[in-house]
Amino acid sequence: MVDAYEDPGTPDRRGGWAYLAWLVRRQPRRAVAGAVLASTWMVLMAVSPYLLSKAVDEGLEPGDTTALAGWTTVLFVVGSANAWVSIMRHRTMTRLRMDAYFRTIKVVMGHAVRLGDALPRRVGAGEVVTIGVGDVQTIANALTVIGPGVGSLVVYVVVAGLLLSVSPLLTVVVLLGMPVVAVLVGPLMARLRGAEGEYRERQGVLTSRIGDLAGGLRVLNGLGGKGLFADAFGRDSQRLREQGYRVGAVTSWMQALGVGLPTLFLAVVTWLAARLAAQGEMTVGQLVSVYGYVAVLVGPVAFLVDMGYQLSRGVVAADRVVRLLRVEPDPDTGTAEAPAEPSVLHDPASGVRVTPGRLTALVGARPAEVTAVVDRLGRYGPTDATWGGVRLDAVPLSQVRARILVADNEADLFAGSLREVVGGRREQPSAEVRRAVRAAAADDIVQGLAEGLDAPVSAQGRSLSGGQRQRVRLVRALLADPEVLLAVEPTSALDAHTEAAVAERLRAARAGRTTVVTTASPLVLDHADTVLYLLDGKVTASGRHRELLEREPGYRALVARDAEEVVG
16 A cells, blocks of 8 residues: 555556546556455455355265265355355455545646645636545546456456356356347447536535635624525535435445346346246256356346446546646746845736845735735735746745745644644754744744643644734744745734734844834834835835825824724
């Protein structure tokens, strides 16, 4: 099975079928072992009716107890051996499915990491969630065809050969059974694939809406838009349900055929065999063996029908994975060297100029416009920004990420101890961690946890309050100690007292380093070396906070909610 730290390999992205074949090629020995064990298991089940017929014809009917005991012993030995083969088959196929499951997860996660910030812009969150929750399991289940699927075909041929020694007519009927199944089930498989694909698409859209709803519920309540969103979600849910009914209709027919066709098959062959026995053309033992052969075939035939269903769903799921894997990261063609020393960051689109070694604050009536400036300065998306006169997109992305950090107030928090969450990629000295905790006014968080820095934190910091999560993110950003820190609304969820402490300590902690914060809080703005006031995405005024309060009416109105508190 794929190791947690092992390279999963380069997947075949030509399509769903090609991806499934790649998963099989990644574990050839296990796939061959599964096919051999499953074939042996089913063939030995088919041999049992033959041994039973010998026991009847050579032992029971003539009254030869020695022959009866001999054939009974052979039957027992074969059954016992087959039980062991069945156990090994199941173990092997479970490992094969689990390998495919975890390998697909590793491939998807690795590609998501390579896409980086391009992922949310190019792929919907619902698409990724649907792949992780359902598609990987569907793909793994489809690989069951490697074992019992191959075994079903082998035992079908073996039984036909055994029947040939009993009756050519029965052999022809058995051999014609599989084409009949294919003719009846084939069109349903194609229809299922189309219906399943559309269902998965709508499921991804609905999952994205659920994520949007969970993330923006407070905003929707404030704007009075919760009802409109709920109505839209309800309509999408109805459409998904209707599509689910269509998938269910096709699935029910396939499952009904999977049960009904083998039963009908069994009835026809048994009726023909009974007529032949009544006419004296076969012995009682042969009649028993024919019934046993056909009873054995019921399982493989039903399984092949089910495999058609599983493969159809597996190809649809694999197609979705392949579509994600075909999404390429934003091109990184930069070859220019980054400035050797701290240098000016300039965004021509807005006129923002960030002087190195200073604390600069960006203020705007529309937070999205201010955030867009930060994205351009941090090279998250298309940008004309320059760094020391060099275009930022001309510098290799690795150099930009190593020296410029964008600290989003909604950045992900991964599960682990608090020390691990704030430490980032490397283990941080305790003294550095304590300094960063104090600078972010997060002492109370550490003191409030029974195990302090070693206390567990759940994914996305769900065990913390909104203000605590924000300060934990700030601790992580300060510990990274980047040359340039671009912090988006780092204090928006804090109370006034805590915000004032963070504003004062942040300036001291980043002394001599380039820091940019986006905020409309007077408590933070009062500590900035330079405040840039943006209107319609352009810098219209700059200076110290108190200067702008006196000479810029628009700025004064924007920060008026706490201005008197700061000035006083």
